[in-house]
Amino acid sequence: MSAGSHVIAACAWVCLLTPLAAVCAIALGGNRLSRRAAGYLATGSTAVSFVAAVTALVATLDRSAGDRSRVTTAFGLIETHAFKINLNLLVDPLALVMMLVVSGVGTLIIAYSIGYMKGESEERRYFAYIAFFAFSMLLLVEAANFFVLLVGWGLVGLSSYLLIGFWHERPSAVAAAKKAFIINAVGDAAMALALFLLIQHTSTLDFAGVFGQAVLLGENAWLINLVTAGLLVGAIAKSAQIPLHTWLPDAMEGPTPVSALIHAATMVTAGVYLIVRAHPLFEQAPHVQQTAAGLGAATLLATGAIALVQTDIKRVIAYSTMSQIGYMFLAAGIGAYGAAMFHLVTHAFFKALLFLGAGVVIHALGGEQDMRKMGGLRKRMPRTFVAMLIGAGALVGLPPLSGFFSKDAILSTAISNGTYGKVLFAAGIAGVLLTALYTFRLLFLVFSGEESELVRKSLAKHKGTEGPRWMTAPVAVLALLAVGGGWLEIAGLWHPFSSFLEGVAPPFAAEPSVAREWLLSAVSLGVALGGIWIAWTIYSARRQQAPRAPGALTEKLYFDRAYDLLFYLPAVSLARRLGAWFERPVIERSGEEIGTGALAGGRFSAAIQNGLARTYVLLVAAGVSVIVLLFLVLR
Amino acid sequence: MSAGNILVWIVWLAAAAGCIGSALAVVALRNALFSALALIGNLISLAVFYLLLSAEFVAAAQVLIYAGAVMVMFLFVIAYVGWDKDIAWTGGPRWQTLGGVVAAAALLSELVVVIVLGATNDLEHADHVSANFGSPASIGRLFMSNHLLAFEVISIVLVVAAIGGVILGAQRRRERSGGIR
């Protein structure tokens, strides 16, 4: 083991455990810690994680391309004679990408929270939870076997539940948290079943072991399809793709930094990470992989359409997140793993930027999130406007911003891969149009036009800066990243990102030619500009004449209603019936009856204590006769 | 069956009838005076038994002390308290009466069973005893030698009882009305 390898292992552990240490410190410190201190602790710990991740990256780059995986073991968790699971961490290029995104963007967002959550009565709880989330997500991405990954998976679900329901006095927040948790639980169950099958057939859950036997597993079509389907269902639930997507819009009940970190940049991309990580398995089950791509395409279209009619600023961005993750699923589904991961990284930058910028607006307007009440903020908050414009441009895919490079990589790979690929491409292009429409609708509604009343009232008090320093600085950093983040991978010129990932996730799809890539970029750019123009005509100048939204879209395509009918109502009625027929008569009544029975028994026994001496004599005589009888019998 | 035997049997049966009958009378009669008189009858019948069992001194003591002194004391008190009052024969909870009878019957039956079981084996042959058995001299000798401690303790008990009787019977100068209740 060279020194570099020790460094990598140490960095992996530091990166993982520092946020956990922060959680313990905040939890144990309690009131002795000031609220600011809790914020600094949380931010500092993720910053340390980021430094550790960068160090690990440098050390890994130092090694030759084929030697970039390093597994480090802490201790054994489960050991049977047939089967063994250890607490292993894996540091390889794919894990490093995720570690950097989680810790880097995480640090920025947690720093932002110091400003956003200032004055909250339970700030410390917030920072403890969000540091716990950082730890769980890092555990997920650094896992070297499916078991630890599943543990991290469950813990991020828990953190998400805790943070969505952070303002637990609000019933809507509590309901949203429950909804998120339950839908994620469906995914977790499917994943667990897939893991059981893996254990049964491979006796191991280590990535190296399982992926080494992937071809062998692939010979059993039922098995590999079931396993990958289980993993896919888990990924769909976590990444909020159709049909398990209904929890994400409701999750906007949580604080805005939470929406930025968990529900845009990191947790929801865990599904994509899973598919890319388990790609040897998915490649053996082409039907499941194609289903993943198809669901991604369906999601990007459906959610893009629904985003057009949303009035809450955060919900638009939430639906946009689902749509963009649809792109990532599309890419992973056709085997363009590098493209999928690249889009994941750039999306983390510009989506976090959009959320945090929206947070600045919401904060300035005193908590208002309805876009219909906003307008004309451009003059009052110019810097925020610029930041949001950058984010919107990156999202739509305007060069030279980051989204341009990553999205086009996906689209061009799609079209190069058979008829199915061409269908997916068509969906992707339609998605570009939708994206441009809803994004610039948001921008125009919020920033252009005349100042609305609400804006006038709220910003009359604000003089000078648009928001606290802790909030504006991370936004600025993210804006820079959104601008320059895409330059890691320019088609035809240089691609350090995909070559970095090639060792771990070699592309499965046919590579498009450079000329084709640039041609398609032009096409999608044209479509995007067209969408922006449409949005401008409707929402900027002649706002009043926006077409009325069809009912299906405002009802979010009836998914929530359908799930209510299929699952919620039967469950509630079953619970009520069980309560009436079984619980109250049997369980509660038996409890009561034990009580009344004891009382009755007591009253009965108390009759003996009637205070009459004759009774006591009787009792003595009776006792003596019984004892004599016993003696007689036992003689 | 010799003549002496038959005579003894007749006496025994008469004494037994007297015992059991007077015992039942003690328990069953409503009038306390008659109950006390029935008990005197019981004591005399028992004295006859004692004579049959070669316990002459004890029989004498029984008649003299028990029937002669203790029961007279009883009669004094009954005379003082009165016997015409209509006190309930029995009462209390329902199960008390039944339980009492049942418990007593159970005890009796168990004892009889034990005795019958023993009668076939151990209780067959009584020891031969000398003519001095049960005479005052032999009893006295025992009291003065083996059972001296018992003798002294009994005398202390009697003294204590006498003192207790005096205290209980004493009248206070200032009698408070209300009493123990």
Next chain:
Amino acid sequence: MLGPAIAWYLVVGSAIFAIGAAGVMLRRNPLIMLLSLELMLNGANLVLIAFARWHGSLDGQVFALAVMAVAAAEVVVGLGLVVAMARRKIEIDIDLLSRLRK
């Protein structure tokens, strides 16, 4: 020995004892209760004397005399109580003295 065997005496003694026990448990007049108590003691005495005869040992008779003395002492105290009750105009009824309750 002439006459019935020891077992007969024992049966009679047990019968007197049992009748006395029933009397204690059943009657409410304290004087009758005391008389029944005396019955029980006498039943035990008879058994003692019978066994003394059977064993050929006088210890039983000595014990019976001791029992008689103790019975006398107990009667003194018991009757003293009854007299005290009567003097204070309390009803002569055992069931009314139920402070042992609770």
